Amino acid sequence: MFTLPLGDTARLRPLEPRHAQEFLAHIDRARPYVDPWIPWATFSTDLASATAVLQRYADKQAEDTARIYGIWLDGTLVGGVMFTRFDSTSGVCEVGCWLEAAGEGRGLVTRACRALIDWAFTERGMTRVEWWAAAGNTRSIEVARRLGMTRDGVLRQHSLYRGVRRDSEVWSVLSEEWSLAGKAAATGEAAAAEVSASDVKAELDRLMRTFLGAFANTGGSRPNLDVIREVFIPQGMIIANVGDEPVVYDIDSFIEPREKVLTDGTMTEFSEWEVAERTEIFGSIAHRFSEYRKSGILNGEPFEGEGRKTTQFIRTPDGWRLSSMAWDDV
Known part of the structure; x- marks a missing residue:
């Protein structure tokens, strides 16, 4: 099992079925923030259902079709990132994220997603990484922007949530775009300025x-x-x-x-x-x-x-x- 530092006290590592109790406690804290946007959070309401969510991702990882990772801050699970779809045959995958309030304003999701995208392009040879977000999920859309993604379009009334149909935005970054600009934006003084500005923007989004x-x-x-x-x-x-x-x-x-x-x-x-x-x-x-x-x-x-x-x-x-x-x- 790997652990990737995301800051002084933040860590990224695989989120596995053995974490189900911790995952459930985290989702209970995060539910008011993530439930409108992360449908599977709705299904994690007790230990059995939380375990089932993580087991489903474990099974998909074994099939090389999806993966899920947790973000721990000061030893507490506060969010995560995931490959919701991973198709090595077509070279296309989709990245997603979620976060509870205690992890906001630190740039954790952006850094974690960069790690996933970099791995997908450099280690697995993927061609395209996608980001799907409900049109009203401005926080998710801002992450896509910070990752250097391009908005490909809007799927009108694509998803149904509690009786209301919502538009879905599709964003993406290509491997050649990532090699030219994505990693450069994550290094040096430009990255430091970006993290600072993104921290403020994330707080305004939260408000x-x-x-x-x-x-x-x-x-x-x-x-x-x-x-x-x-x-x-x-x-x-x-x-x-x-x-x-x-x-x-x-x-x-x-x-x-x-x-x-x-x-x-x-x-x-x-x-x-x-x-x-x-x-x-x-x-x-x-x-x-x-x-x-x-x-x-x-x-x-x-x-x-x-x-x-x-x-x-x-x-x-x-x-x-x-x-x-x-x-x-x-």
Whole structure:
């Protein structure tokens, strides 16, 4: 068994059936973050099902068709990377990842995926490595960008999750592209700058994901709007610009009416997610332009919608926080 360092206290190594108990505990922590994007996480709900997931990958590794690896930080399993498909005959494979909150903002997934891609090209002679991501999974898409991948296209309404069809983006990198640019980007001063910038970007992604996830009440779950107070500075401002005049909220006045309709049965099966974003970071301030979609059931009638948000962030002594947000539904 190999162990590959990913940093001072982080390690990458095979994730095997013998790790099932540890894997289950990790998935229980990670479930709110990975369940919308990693379907097999939904199936790891007890020791037997967690063992079955890892055994399935062990069997596929024996067949040379897939592999799975865990990321340990300070001795605790916090995430992993995998070859979800590995076809040595065609020379095409697919890489995926997942991570719980404790591992975020350190560049662990990016470094682990680089190791897998480098192995696939240099040791196994693969021609193409793919990356598939739900269109709303901005964090996954950002990893693809940092890996130097190219977006090949979007498969519209490709996947079904809890009654909602979602678009899937397909990204890829070719062996010749990797040899020219991929490994160079992972070395020297350019890589150090990238890791630093990517750490900030990962934290801003996490804040936005937490904000949007606060409203979800799908599958009978309760929304957790209290986390909005955690991701915003206390003086934060939220502006709805969807009518004739803008409506300006402070944090409390924004939360109260939304918490009511999301918990009294007025609006059920609600979720919203980013489908595109552009984030710019300037030292201790940043802003983000987002396109998002939403769906749910309002007064018994299914609905879907979309809109745009602009969000401002500032770095505080307690870390990055949202300072203001404005949105417009279209």
